[in-house]
Amino acid sequence: MRMWQVERRKRTRHLIELGGLIVKAGIVELTNDDRAMIYGAMLWVAAKLNSEESERARALWAGKGKEAFKQTGTRS
Numbered sequence: 001m002r003m004w005q006v007e008r009r010k011r012t013r014h015l016i017e018l019g020g021l022i023v024k025a026g027i028v029e030l031t032n033d034d035r036a037m038i039y040g041a042m043l044w045v046a047a048k049l050n051s052e053e054s055e056r057a058r059a060l061w062a063g064k065g066k067e068a069f070k071q072t073g074t075r076s
Contacts, residue, residue, distance in 0.1 A: 024072075027041070
């Protein structure tokens, strides 16, 4: 297998895993699969991570995520 194929498969797997997090969090159902709303929420998260509240948001969200992974038996 060529290197570009290996890299493409790694990228594809990564994107699928990230999409799975959106589904696992219930975002798809909560937004009625509204892609614009989901994208808007992701932009809001990105803006928060670029703000003065970045460290607080990171700590809060990481804690919530780790706890949710622990409860579902999923690894982070």
